[in-house]
Amino acid sequence: MDSVGIVSYGAYIPRYRIKVDEIAETWGEDGDSIRKSLWVFEKSVPDIDEDTVTIAVEAARSAIGRREIDPLRIGAIYTGSESHPYVVKPTSTIVAEAIGATPLLTAADFEFACKGGTAAIQACMGLVGSGMIDLGLAIGSDVAQGAPGDALEYTAAAGGVALVIGRSELAAEIEATYSLTTDMPDFWRRDGMPYPEHGGRFTGEPAYFRHIIGAAQGLMEKTSTTPGDYDYVVLHQPNGKFPMRAARMLGFTERQLGPGFVVPHLGNTYSGSAMMGLAAVLDLAEPGERILMASFGSGAGSDAFLVRVLDEIRELREKAPSVSELLKDPTYVSYATYARHKGKMKM
Amino acid sequence: MTVPRFWRKLKHRYNLLGTHCTTCETYYYPPRKICPKCRRRGEIEPHRFKGEGKLLTYTIIQNPPEKITAHAPYVLGIVELDEGPRLTSQIICSPEEAEIGMRVRSVFRKIGEESAEGMIYYGTKFVKL
Numbered sequence A: 001m002d003s004v005g006i007v008s009y010g011a012y013i014p015r016y017r018i019k020v021d022e023i024a025e026t027w028g029e030d031g032d033s034i035r036k037s038l039w040v041f042e043k044s045v046p047d048i049d050e051d052t053v054t055i056a057v058e059a060a061r062s063a064i065g066r067r068e069i070d071p072l073r074i075g076a077i078y079t080g081s082e083s084h085p086y087v088v089k090p091t092s093t094i095v096a097e098a099i100g101a102t103p104l105l106t107a108a109d110f111e112f113a114c115k116g117g118t119a120a121i122q123a124c125m126g127l128v129g130s131g132m133i134d135l136g137l138a139i140g141s142d143v144a145q146g147a148p149g150d151a152l153e154y155t156a157a158a159g160g161v162a163l164v165i166g167r168s169e170l171a172a173e174i175e176a177t178y179s180l181t182t183d184m185p186d187f188w189r190r191d192g193m194p195y196p197e198h199g200g201r202f203t204g205e206p207a208y209f210r211h212i213i214g215a216a217q218g219l220m221e222k223t224s225t226t227p228g229d230y231d232y233v234v235l236h237q238p239n240g241k242f243p244m245r246a247a248r249m250l251g252f253t254e255r256q257l258g259p260g261f262v263v264p265h266l267g268n269t270y271s272g273s274a275m276m277g278l279a280a281v282l283d284l285a286e287p288g289e290r291i292l293m294a295s296f297g298s299g300a301g302s303d304a305f306l307v308r309v310l311d312e313i314r315e316l317r318e319k320a321p322s323v324s325e326l327l328k329d330p331t332y333v334s335y336a337t338y339a340r341h342k343g344k345m346k347m
Numbered sequence B: 001m002t003v004p005r006f007w008r009k010l011k012h013r014y015n016l017l018g019t020h021c022t023t024c025e026t027y028y029y030p031p032r033k034i035c036p037k038c039r040r041r042g043e044i045e046p047h048r049f050k051g052e053g054k055l056l057t058y059t060i061i062q063n064p065p066e067k068i069t070a071h072a073p074y075v076l077g078i079v080e081l082d083e084g085p086r087l088t089s090q091i092i093c094s095p096e097e098a099e100i101g102m103r104v105r106s107v108f109r110k111i112g113e114e115s116a117e118g119m120i121y122y123g124t125k126f127v128k129l
């Protein structure tokens, strides 16, 4: 297979935030201890007229605009999300129309809890690498839902990232990918139910840690690399504590984790989580540097990637908003406003 | 709005696709097939607007119509695109932030929905630049 990789990328984060303390106060919980146990201080909140589709479109437009890519070159669009607004009717067709990529392309929506977006990257790598298409667009976008008062409510956030995958004009090469998948009942949402259910403590050890560490270690074995060969590590960030611990267990330092560690002021953007960390690293990485990214999706599985940054990355700088710019100057909302934005209360 | 009616105009709602008369350099949104100034001399080509412009005037809506995805009160404005055409759109900002002449840029948002079971209408709104 020819070398494949990232031609361009774009991210989107809504401008609203809610502080963990504000949610805790509503439910009579101790905000201080929740902040410390989760290592999350605030999370993004979608506007009333934003959803997975609008976030996916904004991220996709940012990726295309960053490099003035002709949208008609895109031969596949896959959007990974666990909050597609329609159960039947794809998000990806709306994205395709909104970026002007129709009608000559294939499209579908992916769902694998928080790793639908990285599964989309792999599908695009295959289509691009085999020469079936010129460019592929892989998107991870979510407006994550946590039931009012549930532990997930402190972290369930909104955001999305789009990657344009191609064979030439690469800004970063994806040198290898490695996946691990098992059937794991750690987290689910049945059809027609508004909020997910989770297996409590079960979500940590056998689910997140086993899969993400297994995939990251498998990738390093396959590529004969060690943590010392990487400049950055990006892991799925359901909260701050999990990736910090997993990075340590894998032998990575805080310095390698830091630049892509976006969760403390963003929350868990689900399908956008690991990809948002990757986008934040691409915003500042230098040619020649190496990134290990590993996503995690409940159910469960992990996709790990070895990404090597190339000279072309310099052409992409400041052509679209960076993740740190998107995180800057948020508008803070009260719990009442937040509940209205998320449709948790009838007005 | 009916589903077929929305679908017919969907491309122009998503993307600010209009037309441009190369004879008199006038831009049209919504698109026109014939330039009213040049008539038969007019050469019309499709044009994708950049989506940047300024707020010409606005009003504050206290009671939004049903099926519209917006918090009351919200800002409804007339935007003049940099290429010239004017259109009415919701402006995403608080009523206190709205200012005549302010620069705006188009974004992709939910406009409304038929019902909890019905179709979701997406389209273009504007945010402060």
Ligand SMILES: [Zn+2]
Pocket: B021, B022, B023, B024, B025, B026, B035, B036, B037, B038, B039, B042, B043
């Ligand atoms: Zn004319």
